[in-house]
Amino acid sequence: MNRGPSYFSLTAMVLGFAFLYLPIVLLIIFSFNESRLVTVWAGFSTKWYVELFRNEQLLQAAWVTLRVAVTSATLATVLGTMAAMALTRQRRFFGRTLFSGMIYAPLVMPEVILGLSMLLLFVAMDQARGFWTIMIAHTTFTMCYVAVVVQSRLAGFDRSLEEAAMDLGCPPLRTFFSITLPQIMPGVIAGWMLAFTLSLDDLVIASFTTGPGATTLPMKIYSQVRLGVTPEINAVCTILIGIVTLGVIAVSITSKRQRLQQERDERMAMEQ
Amino acid sequence: MVTKDLPVKKTKKGSPLLDYVMRLLPFFWLLLFFLVPFIIVYKISLSTIALSIPPYEPMLSLKEGIEGVKTFWDGLSWDNYIFLTEDPLYLSAYLSSLKIAFFSTVIALFVAYPIAYGMARSPREWQPTLLMLVILPFWTSFLIRVYAWIGILKSDGVLNQLLLWLGVIDSPLTILNTNTAVYIGIVYSYLPFMILPLYASLEKLDGSLLEAAEDLGCPPWKVFWRVTLPLSMPGVIAGCFLVFIPAVGEFVIPDILGGSETLMIGKTLWVEFFSNRDWPLASAVAVILLLILVIPITLFQRHQAKQEGHD
Numbered sequence: 001m002n003r004g005p006s007y008f009s010l011t012a013m014v015l016g017f018a019f020l021y022l023p024i025v026l027l028i029i030f031s032f033n034e035s036r037l038v039t040v041w042a043g044f045s046t047k048w049y050v051e052l053f054r055n056e057q058l059l060q061a062a063w064v065t066l067r068v069a070v071t072s073a074t075l076a077t078v079l080g081t082m083a084a085m086a087l088t089r090q091r092r093f094f095g096r097t098l099f100s101g102m103i104y105a106p107l108v109m110p111e112v113i114l115g116l117s118m119l120l121l122f123v124a125m126d127q128a129r130g131f132w133t134i135m136i137a138h139t140t141f142t143m144c145y146v147a148v149v150v151q152s153r154l155a156g157f158d159r160s161l162e163e164a165a166m167d168l169g170c171p172p173l174r175t176f177f178s179i180t181l182p183q184i185m186p187g188v189i190a191g192w193m194l195a196f197t198l199s200l201d202d203l204v205i206a207s208f209t210t211g212p213g214a215t216t217l218p219m220k221i222y223s224q225v226r227l228g229v230t231p232e233i234n235a236v237c238t239i240l241i242g243i244v245t246l247g248v249i250a251v252s253i254t255s256k257r258q259r260l261q262q263e264r265d266e267r268m269a270m271e272q
Numbered sequence: 273m274v275t276k277d278l279p280v281k282k283t284k285k286g287s288p289l290l291d292y293v294m295r296l297l298p299f300f301w302l303l304l305f306f307l308v309p310f311i312i313v314y315k316i317s318l319s320t321i322a323l324s325i326p327p328y329e330p331m332l333s334l335k336e337g338i339e340g341v342k343t344f345w346d347g348l349s350w351d352n353y354i355f356l357t358e359d360p361l362y363l364s365a366y367l368s369s370l371k372i373a374f375f376s377t378v379i380a381l382f383v384a385y386p387i388a389y390g391m392a393r394s395p396r397e398w399q400p401t402l403l404m405l406v407i408l409p410f411w412t413s414f415l416i417r418v419y420a421w422i423g424i425l426k427s428d429g430v431l432n433q434l435l436l437w438l439g440v441i442d443s444p445l446t447i448l449n450t451n452t453a454v455y456i457g458i459v460y461s462y463l464p465f466m467i468l469p470l471y472a473s474l475e476k477l478d479g480s481l482l483e484a485a486e487d488l489g490c491p492p493w494k495v496f497w498r499v500t501l502p503l504s505m506p507g508v509i510a511g512c513f514l515v516f517i518p519a520v521g522e523f524v525i526p527d528i529l530g531g532s533e534t535l536m537i538g539k540t541l542w543v544e545f546f547s548n549r550d551w552p553l554a555s556a557v558a559v560i561l562l563l564i565l566v567i568p569i570t571l572f573q574r575h576q577a578k579q580e581g582h583d
Contacts, residue, residue, distance in 0.1 A: 009390030013402070016387035020409050020463065023420035026430060030423060079298045086295035093295060102302040104573050108514065110521020110565070112538045113558050116545065117309035120555070123326045124312050140305040143298065172287035194411075201413040204523055207546075218415050225415075225528060229423050237416040244411050252404060 024241060031234035048235040058220060058236065065200060065217040068131065072138035073195035079139065080146025080195070081188055085180075087147070088154040106144045114141055115208030122209065129211030137209040138199040145198060146191035153187025186255040193251055197244055310562070317555035318348040328552050352556035361540075362557065366564065368535040372451065372526075373519035376458040380466045380515050381508065383459060388470035388507070389500075392477070403471070410464040418457050418528050425453050425529070449531030457525040462518070466511040473507030474500070506579055513572035521561055537561055 031049075035042035052058060086093075087100055106114060118137045122129055161183070165175045181188070203218040210219065217236070224233050322329040330347030332340065356362045391402045409417065424430045425448040432444040447453050477500065485495045501508075523538035530536070537557065545554035 006393065009386065009393050012386030013390040013394075016383070016390075016463075016467075017405055019383070019460070020406070023417065023424060023460070024409065024412065026423060027416070027420040079301055082294045083298035083302075086291070086298070090291055090295060095299065099295070099299050099302075100577070101573060102299075102306055104576060105569060106306060108517040108565075108569060108572060110518055110523075110538055110561065112521055112523050112541050113313075113562060116541070116554060116558050117313045118305060120312045120316055120551070121305065121309040136305060140301070143301070147298070172290045176290065197411050197413075201415065203415050218413070221415060221419070222524075225419050225422070229419070229426075233419070237413070237419065240416060241412050244413075245408065248404070248408060248411050252400075 027234055028238045028241065031231060031238040033231055033234075036231060048231040049239075051232060052235055052239075055232070057215075058217075061215050061217045061220040064131065064214055068134050068138060068206075068216065069196050069199040072135045072142060072199045073192050075135075075139045076143035076146050076195040077188060077192045080143040080191055081150050081184075083143065083147040084150035084154055088151055088157075103144050103147050106141045107148065111202070111204035112208075115205040118205070119208040129209060130214040133209045133211065134206050134214060134216065137205050138195075138202060141205065142195035142198050145194050146188075149191040149194060150184060150187045153184045157183065186258060189251055189255070193247055197247075200240070200244075313555045313558055315348075316552055317352055317559045318350065319552045319555075320347070320349070320351065321550045321552055326551065327549055352553050353560075355553065356556055356560065361535075362537075365535045365537045365540045366560070369520050369522075369537040370564070372454060372458070372536060373516050373522075376455055376462070376519050377512050377516040379455065380459045380462055381512060384463055384466035384470055384511065385508075388467045388474055391467075391471050392474035399475070406464050406467050406471070414461060415524060417461055418525055421453070421457055421460065421529060422448060425456070448529065449534075451530065451534055453529040453531075454526050454534055454536075457529040458515075458519050458522065461525065462515040465514040469510035469514065470504060470507040473504045477503050506575070509575055510572075510579070513568060513575065517565055517568050517572065520565060 030041075032044050032046065033041060034045040034047070083099075083103055087096075087103065090096075115137070118133075118140065119129075122133050127133060162175055162179050165179050166172065170178070201218060202216075203222050206216045207219055207222075210216070217240075221233055221236060224230060316328055319328040319330065321327060330344045332344045336343075387406075391399065391406070394402060422429070426432075427444040427446060427448070429448070431447070432441075435441045436444065447456075481499055481503075482495055485499050486492070490498070521538040521541075522536060523542050526534045526536040526539050527542070530539075541554050541557045541561070544550050544557060
């Protein structure tokens with residue numbers, strides 16, 4: 001339904017986007033505030049950013065968070081893509097309802113339940129808690145997001161190329177890597193990005209499954225936030241927002257380029 | 273060439289081995305790290321708090337054979353559940369969570385609908401950018417977005433300063449650490465979850481249906497009420513589930529923006545676990561919360577499966 005914007009819908013959108021973005025914009029502005037009083041503007045300064053890079057504990061937490069996010073997002077992308085393939089390609093198998101249930105349930109399950117249940121599993125397994133337990137916990141809940149994202153990509157998938165490859169004697173595994181995977185790549189990359197940011201962001205599940213020496217950045221931010229708003233935290237948040245924004249824009253530009261390139265290739269193939 | 277001999281069927285189906293790997297690996301991962309933990313939570317909810325590591329008893333020891341299983345079995349009890357029903361704090365925390373989640377969902381729907389409607393009616397070439405603008409805050413840290421509201425809502429915060437300057441109020445309003453702040457936080461944080469499914473169903477809506485209704489003399493509000501709204505119902509339902517279910521168990525928002533009057537079960541569970549170190553009681557709180565959420569979660573899954581079938 002594309003009938004041009006009316007005044008009503010334009011106003012709704014402007015107000016809506018203002019509501020979505022104003023808090024973030026204010027936070028970024030006040031991270032450059034000279035004064036320690038967060039709400040009084042006292043001039044532009046980058047001193048809080050300089051101070052961040054002297055804060056050993058904070059840098060340590062950032063390093064742990066990054067390592068957890070990269071490993072869990074990668075593992076979650078592999079598992080999630082497999083799950084998406086199984087759910088779209090294999091219409092009937094034993095336990096399919098349970099399987100799709102386990103994919104959708106973590107998307108809406110309150111984090112406190114996920115965190116508590118996974119911690120109790122690790123305790124029952126007598127597993128020392130730390131980096132690995134957070135990583136496994138994050139893989140488990142983010143792989144479901146990856147599965148959903150990749151599934152939507154697979155839904156409009158033309159299987160004739162795959163069939164052609166296999167009819168020509170290409171083995172299944174090779175068909176997957178040289179035909180299927182390149183075609184669903186934008187979905188897989190988006191899935192990885194989503195898993196990465198979800199892991200970067202998570203406070204509740206990490207708090208439950210963490211152990212000595214594995215404090216993540218959100219846990220650090222949370223313990224500071226409870227003491228009140230500080231310009232340092234605003235600066236950390238601004239850096240995180242910057243990273244995520246650049247990542248999302250980069251992914252959308254590359255996938256757009258890829259799509260254009262593909263269209264161009266197809267046109268050229270048709271002309272020949 | 274004898275085409276009959278070509279194993280056409282087999283090649284089309286791909287390799288059964290690959291299929292097995294594709295579905296069994298993620299399946300067993302989820303079984304082990306998602307489903308089995310719930311059984312353990314249930315077991316521990318029947319235990320008693322103890323001064324040991326881990327802080328509950330009884331422990332199942334298989335070394336003692338059948339005798340060990342028997343003592344373990346006898347040590348389990350429903351005491352935690354009985355305690356939950358006897359202490360009015362827990363009942364009111366559950367009810368208050370449901371209430372806050374319900375009204376937040378309704379408010380989010382009313383805020384999101386005009387935005388999604390406006391997006392769907394925008395020129396085609398704007399739409400990817402608008403969609404990106406909705407998704408971007410969703411990618412930004414949840415914790416950061418909730419934290420950002422402290423600076424706005426506190427008594428010397430941006431909102432109060434603005435209202436004082438405009439002369440709307442004489443003395444600062446107390447919003448932070450009240451339920452109002454919790455409502456604002458939930459609506460704000462979950463708004464993209466409501467906008468996206470609404471937009472998806474509004475965008476698919478066939479414009480010619482609306483034109484037909486208008487040409488036949490239907491007033492605009494009636495077009496909306498009789499055509500647009502019913503056709504966007506799948507989006508409304510999906511959006512409401514996506515906001516309501518996680519909001520019931522929300523911890524970060526009531527903890528950071530709420531005050532002493534804010535009772536939410538996610539926070540109760542957290543306090544029970546981290547402050548009181550009562551793991552069995554926290555598990556019982558989780559089991560009851562799960563039982564409450566099973567109904568909406570199942571309905572949501574059915575709805576999703578039905579939508580998939582339609583597409």
